[in-house]
Amino acid sequence: xxxxxxxxxxxxxxxxxxxxxxxxxxxxxxxVDFILEQEVTLEKKHGNPxxxxxxxxxxxxxxxxxxxxxxxxxxxxxDAMKRxxxxxxxxxxxxxxDELEQxxxxxxxx
Amino acid sequence: xxxxxxxxxxxxxxxxxxxxxxxxxxxxxxxxRKDDEIxxxxxxxxxxxxxxxxxxxxxxNLKCPCHDWxxxxxxxxxxxxxxxxxxxxxxxxxxxxxYIEMGD
Ligand code: FES
Numbered sequence: 001x002x003x004x005x006x007x008x009x010x011x012x013x014x015x016x017x018x019x020x021x022x023x024x025x026x027x028x029x030x031x032v033d034f035i036l037e038q039e040v041t042l043e044k045k046h047g048n049p050x051x052x053x054x055x056x057x058x059x060x061x062x063x064x065x066x067x068x069x070x071x072x073x074x075x076x077x078x079d080a081m082k083r084x085x086x087x088x089x090x091x092x093x094x095x096x097x098d099e100l101e102q103x104x105x106x107x108x109x110x
Numbered sequence: 111x112x113x114x115x116x117x118x119x120x121x122x123x124x125x126x127x128x129x130x131x132x133x134x135x136x137x138x139x140x141x142x143r144k145d146d147e148i149x150x151x152x153x154x155x156x157x158x159x160x161x162x163x164x165x166x167x168x169x170x171n172l173k174c175p176c177h178d179w180x181x182x183x184x185x186x187x188x189x190x191x192x193x194x195x196x197x198x199x200x201x202x203x204x205x206x207x208x209y210i211e212m213g214d
Binding site: 020060 | 156157158159177178179188190191193194195
């Protein structure tokens, strides 16, 4: 698998999903490129582009919920942060992703 | 009244395990028969383009074999995020022949 080519494919496929959900790729291009690269590595290893910022649980039902983009399965949590957990995607109106904070799931849920 | 524009898609006898993947007007479409009703959905997952041909059907929910995203074959909507939609086409069976309406 050619890493650069695969990253370009992710941009097209994941961008389409994120767009429909009100998200876009982070304007921080360095982060985007880094995370997509990690995902290619994960896909080469596990067969799927898992979110590189979340741990695999070892059971298919749970692990399929963290294949990128995992926005559909974490909608309320991510909407509260205006970003996905990794920061690969942000809400469309976000211009400065550094202003956004990660909110642990336990905090969000309390 | 709008004019209907049915296109011949397949013969019912060609369905195998109640399914048939076809290509019509450049679109990949999966025909699914369920309880004597026929459904026609885009055969390309909105996530990473996998085909649904071997996807499990639970009720009206079709599970993509690649990463398990599920879509309602009646509306095309993803079960957990209705904004993510597959194209669905009106379909009917008439005397053993399956027709679908592709629109313009
Ligand atoms: S390609 Fe269908 S769920 Fe990933």
